[in-house]
Amino acid sequence: MISNTKEVKARDFEISRSAEEKRELLYKDDICIGCGICEKTCPVDAIELGSIGAIVRTDADVPKIVCDEDKCVLCGMCSVVCPVDALEFKIDDEDIKNMEEYPSLISSAEINDEICIYCKACETACPREAITIARNLPERSKLVTGEIEIDKETCIDCGICEEMCPADAITMEHKLPTSDDPTVSSDIIVDKDKCVYCLICKKSCPVDAIKAACRTCSYGEYDLNPEDAETTGASFIDQETCVNCGWCQEICPVDAATVVKSFEGELSVDQEKCQACGACVDICPCNVLSFPASSASGMRPEKVMSDENYCIYCGACENVCPVKAIEVKRTDIKHTPTKSKSWDKKMESLKT
Amino acid sequence: MEMELKVNQDNCLGCGVCVVACPVNASISNEVAGGHGSKTTETIMMVENGFIKLFSPEKCTKCGTCQLFCPTDAIWLE
CATH class of the missing domain: 3.30.70.20 (Alpha-Beta Plaits)
Incomplete structure (x- = not known):
């Protein structure tokens, strides 16, 4: 009899099955943003999202999601809908995101080194610390x-x-x-x-x-060799930790960063319901949500504010809000085409 | 894997900061949010006779706010 085997390493897990073809699901907890899209999409309800508010805010040594190996059929759908590559699904050692038969979300973040002036604004702004800018400054004695x-x-x-x-x-x-x-x-x-x-x-x-x-x-004034005054360098985005939030694109003074987001939508906060507990602020992987500065010391901060420029519409904040004050709508999903109607339907079901 | 709200009365100072900080409590009773401790047991937790006591833990959404504010680890999620 063929059955799934599950291996748990720290907070990560790996579920696999070796039959005609080898199918593996790998989960990386430090990449997971706790959005719960996998839980909602799993066709067999094998994935359960943990108490992400408490996990993220108290740094509990508990995985953000758990997957029941007995329920998991290793279809790979969770991997395809995961907005941040926390779930990787491989068939015979090949990632299905690279396979034409399967759809995948279209998102990217790039920095064009031809345009980049290596000011490091993006490195500072990136909420995931995914950007590294290495730069060589001009020699002072030549200037x-x-x-x-x-x-x-x-x-x-x-x-x-x-x-x-x-x-x-x-x-x-x-x-x-x-x-x-x-x-x-x-x-x-x-x-x-x-x-x-x-x-x-x-x-x-x-x-x-x-x-x-x-x-x-x-x-x-005398003429300097313009090359002597130039700062050179290289940019690097860690695609694994990058969530394509768009901070780098917004903050870049020379438009060297280009971000493509897979989801479009709307984020709304009901200021009446909000109790300013800060759970959404802490969970958001994109620094979309923040508290306005408190008016005086000892005052409860004002209600939460948001800047949708940086939102990836993952819905983690909506999930974590204890008083249902946040609504995240996904109105458009960019994904590569697939011939499978069932997969296409599942991708479209991410719209809310 | 759902976590569970736990209290340890031995650690509790009875300060009530968890009661006030809890966003669910505040949405149930404005008095609680203002720190005036209404007597409703509809809230998740209340200070009773100087100690924290859970009344409606099933309403807890596990956001972790109480744990962040508690100075003595008397209330936590596990």
Whole structure:
């Protein structure tokens, strides 16, 4: 007799069946956002969504979903409808999202390195910490040039220039004076790669020991090699943790990020019903929901507010709201076509 | 896997912050949300004789708000 086997690793699980073809369902709990779409879609009610509010907010060591291996028929539907790739379904080691016969949700997030100026705004804004921007800054010494010299005969080793230098370009080697050598410094060094010729040292030197000139100040603007001023780099989006929420696209000052969302819809919060408990704010994977700043200390915050620009209409907030104050409607689902009417029907059933 | 709301009266200070913080309680009774402790046992939990007591735990939606506010781990979801 052929039966499913379930292996549970930490909070993840793997259900598989080896018959003519090998079918496997793999669940990754740290990717799961607790939206419950899999639970609603499973044709055999094998998946049960846990108490996600409590799990996420109290960091409980409990999986967000559980799947009953005795009920699971390994159809793969949960994997196809999962908006974040927490469920992976493989037939003979091939992911069905890559198979033409099966539909899959259309969503993506990309950063075009040709346009990207590596400002890191997206890296900071990404609610899933899925973006890494690696950048190489231009060399300071190529952007500003000049002359600087310290007359060691005149210098009294006071160290004011070292302390004042905003670029940390001046280093003094301090030493204790001896009867043999009563000076307090053995050397003073200017690192010309760091010096920006701001002339702060020259102006603050009490004995006028520093001669310095900035090329721009002396001769006016001069042409830089534009390549020397350029910041280069590379961007990286971790597609596994990315939820295609659109923060990067919205925040990018040069429109280098492009996000395609699989769901369109509406999110509404009933301000009358809302008790401002914050469960939705904590569960939302996209930082869509937030509390307006409290008017005074000790005051209960105002009701919750939302910015639908970043919503993926996953419905996690609706599920978690203890007082049913949130409604998430999905009006359109983008997915690749399938010849199977039953699969198509299931995909369309994600609309609410 | 549904979690269950639990209390440990030995840890409870009777401060009532869970009663006030609970969004379901607030939607049942505005007085409770305002911290005035109406006597209704319709709410999920109330402080009685200085200790937390569950009255209607079946109304709990497991959002975890009470646990976040409780200073002594006297109320939690498991």
